[in-house]
Amino acid sequence: MTASSALYDIPGPRALARHRLYAWITSAVLALLVAFVVYKLVDTGQFSAVKWRPFTYEGIQRLLLKGLANTLRAFGWAALASLVFGVVFAAGRLSDHRVLRWASTLVVEFFRAMPLLVMIFFIFIALKLDPLLALIIGLTLYNGSVLAEVFRAGVNAVPRGQREAAYALGMRKTQVMTYVLVPQAARAMLPAIISQLVVALKDTSLGYLITYQEFLYSGKLIATNLDYDLPFIPVVMVIAPVYIGMCMLLSWSANRIARHERRSPRTKGTEVTTQLPDEI
Amino acid sequence: MNVLTQNFSLYGKGLWGTVQLTLLAGALALAVGVLIAGFRVSPVKALRVFGTAWVTVLRNTPLTLLFFAVLLGLPRFGVVLPFMVFAVLALGAYTSAFVCEAVRAGINTVPLGQGEAARSLGMSFTQTLSLVVLPQAARSVIPPIGSTLIALAKNSAIAGSFSVDELLGTYKPLNELGYSIVWTFVWIAVGYLIVTLSLAGVFALLERKLGVAR
Secondary structure (H helix, E strand, O other): OHHHHHOOOOOOOHHHHHHHHHHHHHHHHHHHHHHHHHHHHHHOOOOOOHHHHHHHOOOHHHHHHHHHHHHHHHHHHHHHHHHHHHHHHHHHHHHOOHHHHHEEEEHHHHHOOOHHHHHHHHHHOOOOOOOOOOOHHHHHHHHHHHHHHHHHHHHHHHHHHHHHHHHHHHHHHHHHHHHHHHHHHHHHHHHHHHHHHHHHHHHHHHHHHHHOHHHHHHHHHHOOHHHHHHOHHHHHHHHHHHHHHHHHHHHHHHHHHHHHHHHHHHOOOOOOOOOOOOOO | OOOHHHHHHHHHHHHHHHHHHOOOHHHHHHHHHHHHHHHOOOHHHHHHHHHHHHHHHHHHHOHHHHHHHHHHHHHHOOOOOOOHHHHHHHHHHHHHHHHHHHHHHHHHHHHHHHHHHHHHHOHHHHHHHHHHHHHHHHHHHHHHHHHHHHHHHHOOOHOOOOOOOOOOOHHHHHHHHOOOHHHHHHHHHHHHHHHHHHHHHHHHHOOOOOOOOO
């Protein structure tokens, strides 16, 4: 809070009293809002036993777990493939050969500009691939392209002296890259890479739209069941915390690593960031 | 090629839907995002906590889940609005979290002396923020906001799967009419490129007009 505290003085007794009043008003408004939502929930019968009963059935629990496993499977494959894609195309963009550089730039820029869902739909409908495969390929093309930019920025952010010193020692192009630049860049870029993986994890839920049986899809199957009185809200209340929890865990680890790397002497001079070219 | 010429009105309707979604949700996201950014730097702790919670939750929620909760969940709740409005709310709320972070980062780029000078003139927190700091922050905030809004335009494709008229949704009727799928998608892609590239153009122009080299 060092920078933003320049926006206001250290409050004196009267300002403190005023701030306390504002705090009370905020809390009261929020409490009223929560109370209204809870009232609405109760009023529309969202806590009725019939809507929550399905979650006690073993079959339903297994369905949800299977959905979660499918989400994680798509995420795992997509993450792995995006990293490979990113490394290959970052190397292409950093290449000394003009043709390779232009081709990689074209691919990376195109897949970053296309909406991910359009690519997934195209692969699923036009190429008629299996939903899981369509989801993984779509996620790989998009996240891999963003990661390629992250890697490239990372290698370029390593202080110039490092590269020059390595060349002065008589190392070859590939040696400079693999022994000197990439190890330093990878440390500095790790938080940004993990942030992008959070984006990939969130985007696995697009699989729902192409009927891939992931977590949200399992939720939909339960929510549209008339026998349980269409428990949309209970399903959201169960699914949302799991999704948000998983993503927060990943984001939190990214921030932790960023803090750690900023203190580490091994990344001295290279900027450590969790910021991405376009992180949504 | 004849996919486009024979179905120009369908494509046009889809493109107009995407533009509408982008503009309305973008306006909502900007308004809410700046407000929440103000909350996050305010001297009142309750507001800061609320702002942090808003950003943390929305940034970590998959947009598809948010659409599911808003478009299919809220009607169960007795809230019945047109799907278009629901889609604008979901997209706007989601994007506001990213706008807020961009604005907050921008506030931190304004030199400390500016806030201090404003305070020494006797300005209150709201005056300091709205008259001195935010106008200067706006300049450095333009590029990140631009890429956030471009991402918003791309994200609006999800709305098509929740029965809102927009560009990606046009593939369905065209598919049923028996047109070539590949060409259908080529023109959809061109439509999105038109929207994103014009947004990028507008923001490049804004940056040239307002941006300053610091």
